[in-house]
Amino acid sequence: MLFVAINETTHLSTQIHDGNGGRRIPPTALVDVVFPCLDEAEALPWILGRMPKGYGAIVVDNGSTDGSAAVARSLGVTVVSEPARGFGSAAHAGLLAATAPIVAFCDADASMDPLDLPRIVDPVLAGAADLVLGRRRPTTRASWPAHSKLANLALAGMVRRATGLRLHDLGPMRAGRREALVALGMRDRRSGYPLEMVLRGHAADWRILEVDAPYAPRVGRSKVTGTLRGTITAVRDMARLLRDNAGEGSRS
C-alpha cells in the first residue's frame, strides 16, 4: 500500500493506493480521468475496461460499502480514498491527485462511456479550448429522469444569462489542463462543484466549449440528481453559486 501526502492542508489525510501491489505505476498517462465513486462496484469493471489509450483512471472513493475500492484496485487503477463526503470533495481530491497534463472528469455509473472522452479532451489537447463540457444526449428515454433534466435545463438557462456562454448542460464529463484547473481554486465540495468550475473558468476568460456526449441509463442506484432529494440539493447548491456570482459581478 502506498500513501502519498497531498500538498494541501484539507487533503492531508487523503490516501492514494496504486492497485499494483504497492508499486507505483509511473505517471505516463497523457490524460488522468477522475471518477468520483460512491458504491459503483457494479459499474466499475465496464467503465475501467473502456479507457482510451493514454488515459489513466483515478477512482475517488468516499467510503463505499459495496467494495468499489477493492474492485477498482483489482483492475489496476489508482484509487484515492477521500474521507470528506460529497461529489465536489471527491472530484477535487481526484484533481489534486492527478499528475497528467490534462484532467478529465467522468461519472463512475456507466451512464457515460469513457471511450467518448476523446471528443471532450481533443479540443483541449489541440489548444482550441480551456474547458470542454460534454452536453448529455440521452440514448434512451430512461437515461435522464424528467425532474433532473428539467432542473438542469433551468440551471443551464440561468448560466447562459449570467455568463453569455452558449451552454445547454452542466454535465459531469469535462476536461481541462490540470494546472489551470487547480489554479481556479474551486471551493464547493458538494453538487455545485461542476457549476463552480464553469463560473470560475468564465471569470478567468477561459474558452469554454460544449460538445455532444451520449448519455445512457446508469447502472446501480442514483446518488445525486437521479432522486428528487438529490436534485433539490444540487439545484440549491448551484443556485447559491449563481447568486454569489451575480453579487460578485455587481460589486466589480
Ligand SMILES: Nc1nc2c(ncn2[C@@H]2O[C@H](COP(=O)(O)OP(=O)(O)OP(=O)(O)O)[C@@H](O)[C@H]2O)c(=O)[nH]1
Ligand atoms: N466519492 C463520491 N462519489 C460520489 C458522491 N456522490 C456521487 N458520487 C459519484 O458521482 C457520480 C455522479 O453521481 P450519480 O448518482 O450518478 O448522480 P447523477 O448522475 O446526478 O444522477 P443519476 O445518474 O441519474 O443517478 C457517480 O459516479 C457517483 O458514484 C460522493 O459523495 N462521493
Ligand SMILES: [Mg+2]
Ligand atoms: Mg449519474
